[in-house]
Amino acid sequence: MTTPAQNRATARGVPEPPRPLAALDRSHLHSSLSDPLLGSVEFLNEVMRRYPDAISFAPGAPHPDTYADLDVERFMHRFLEHAGAEWGHTPSGARRLLYEYGPSRGLVNGLVADLLRRDRQVHASPEAVVITVGAQEAMLLVLRALIRCDDDLLAVADPCYVGMTGTARLLGVGVVPVAEKEHGPDLEALRAACRAARRSGRRIRAFYVAPDFSNPGGNHMDLAHRRELLELAEAEDFLVVEDSVYGFTAAENEELPCLKAMDRGCRVVHLGTFAKVCFPGARVGYVVADQKVRCEGARTTLLADELARLKTMVTVNTSPLSQAVVAGMLLEHGGSLAAVCRARSGLYRRNLAHLLDELDGLRDQGLSRDVKWNRPAGGFFVRMRLPIRVDDELLALSAAQYGVLWTPMAAFHLGSGGDCVLRLSCSYLDAEDITAGVARLGAFLRGEVGA
């Protein structure tokens, strides 16, 4: 191997003194890169790589069985047919939709608006929808649009999805945690936070919450909390950023309307994704933002227009190829994913019930009452509280000695409360893995927690 100085010497034909290569210091890079949040997600990935044979309750990925009914070529052709029959494109014109840039706000907004009306009772015009690169990009766009300066704050239900807190870090947005309880966020605390902010010349601009089986809390906001949250949003003048990712996992008779479906005051910005119901690899999500925006003169736009403008500076547009595949899947199912959601939901609730059964089995075998867990009715996750500190060190031990992985909850918590909690995900595991994984977890708890 030659050194860079030798390379230079060779290139120019004369020897030169060696110069140091450029090296950077992480502390001189943006602060979000030094955030413990990112560090703990990475540590988890690192542990998963190091112990490939461990049974992992860590990733919240869809179950591989849900990929069995995917046929991206057929979906793409279904979309091309639609573009021909309904939008009047020639076959080559329809193909060109896949190849060209396409509008920043998206290509299949009408189909998504139809879907939301049919499946979620969300009535939004296609113009109020922006198609995004997963729900993650939607979070970034919404946060960037709404937060004008350091005096604007984002409140979040705590514990909070790391994608949202991470985006806030990346944009340097101040975050105010509001504790989430089993039936919804502590609305009195949220009201108090709004008032405290106002007293100090700041304002809570938006409140981020996943009302249906949040990641990682697993909580399900009841109807009273939903109504009260919308009233509080009007009273205290903030927007609600609703993350609807896990709504489809509710049992059919336990589904509650999403906040956007109840939103008479136009206070809710609704985020969603096709990652969990269709497939993550498409990277197609969406945001519904039908709030009016007053501009210079008498002109108004929608918040969706503003988000689409910001998107030109982030990803330009969402891959039309990906949009076409997802749209084709919608069309194959008659413009509704209700049946697909029911099938997926059945699988995930069976997994969840099985995980809870196996955990109950540990209890029957004498597991201490000091180890507690919640019993969510949907979603991908169970929270477990231990009588000891849960950190990366304990995770490494669990992987190395007991062959079982889980996620420490501390990274999800902005306030206190997560230090002794771990998250168990069962979405992508098979029943036998869950059984074997819980047996290993039992050994870990007996061995390390003395439980």
Next chain:
Amino acid sequence: MTTPAQNRATARGVPEPPRPLAALDRSHLHSSLSDPLLGSVEFLNEVMRRYPDAISFAPGAPHPDTYADLDVERFMHRFLEHAGAEWGHTPSGARRLLYEYGPSRGLVNGLVADLLRRDRQVHASPEAVVITVGAQEAMLLVLRALIRCDDDLLAVADPCYVGMTGTARLLGVGVVPVAEKEHGPDLEALRAACRAARRSGRRIRAFYVAPDFSNPGGNHMDLAHRRELLELAEAEDFLVVEDSVYGFTAAENEELPCLKAMDRGCRVVHLGTFAKVCFPGARVGYVVADQKVRCEGARTTLLADELARLKTMVTVNTSPLSQAVVAGMLLEHGGSLAAVCRARSGLYRRNLAHLLDELDGLRDQGLSRDVKWNRPAGGFFVRMRLPIRVDDELLALSAAQYGVLWTPMAAFHLGSGGDCVLRLSCSYLDAEDITAGVARLGAFLRGEVGA
């Protein structure tokens, strides 16, 4: 139609006084949304919608003929074969790569690293590559990583691609313009800017430049400027962010090595995209960032690792489906796009030559010497200077009265210099459109400029 208040009344069974819908004020949203930059891009789109029959020299989109040799299904299958034969996946395992999330840094980094070595003489390990949602996301990630605080500045070759200045606005990054001349940026001005920044306790952290036929300047940095820029980067301790988007349009005998290929001091972060050579709809770009980053303890990472970490907070990962299609296209061409680039480049240089010929024809017909244009040897764009102010109003007039569209250059300029200049793009037009468009442009110049 019912009012929201009536809806509420119906929902709860009791009448309620009407309440106003939430409406936002753009001046209360993030300042990037009020930036004239975005406004002028939008105005152009609006004019294009309003005058669909106008001949447009505005968009820098690839020519539709380049889509004729695309076959996304075949490319996808080619990738799946590769994943089976080379990576050892079963057929269903290979399929799952398309459906699952996949790594944040990308799935096809090795193939892209091979391509860069073969086609651009850029020697980077797959670990130094991050696959992004177009070059646009790469710009956002690089800028976010490198700019730590308000004291860190980005210098840019001026005029500058709006995607980069737009991202800087979105992140609130201070931008220092450095005039670009025909043979490269004014390096003495860049040196002076570095020193001025340092004297005021700030620093120029990076310099963004497209050395090959920049958008919109169309300039081509000569070899001496390339060498001097790299030396200046070492002397003044900044990184060079190289945008290589239009490099492929050089004539075969006029190609210069990209900055990254000359980068002995590891000073260059190299951005690219498959949008112009393969197709924009894939939304696949990349960044090469092989700079070492020192972390806590003795640990080091690469800047690419840091960019991949940031990406988890922006788009999580680039659609594996899109990556597979682009990778399949690379594989179909033996891992090199050199032949595809040559074919594309031929088309674009023919268009450019034809545009310049037609403009010369206007001159022969008596067009005033007060109207001047450059003669780039590659790229998609010609700059034309008029003896009058070039603004949105003039554009609207050109569209309405003469049926021809172009892009005012003011939005591309951070310093002065663009007020009387327009940009003509000829990339996606056919020869007859160029001929007819220049005839209309001639009528516009005679009628409005008196030229």
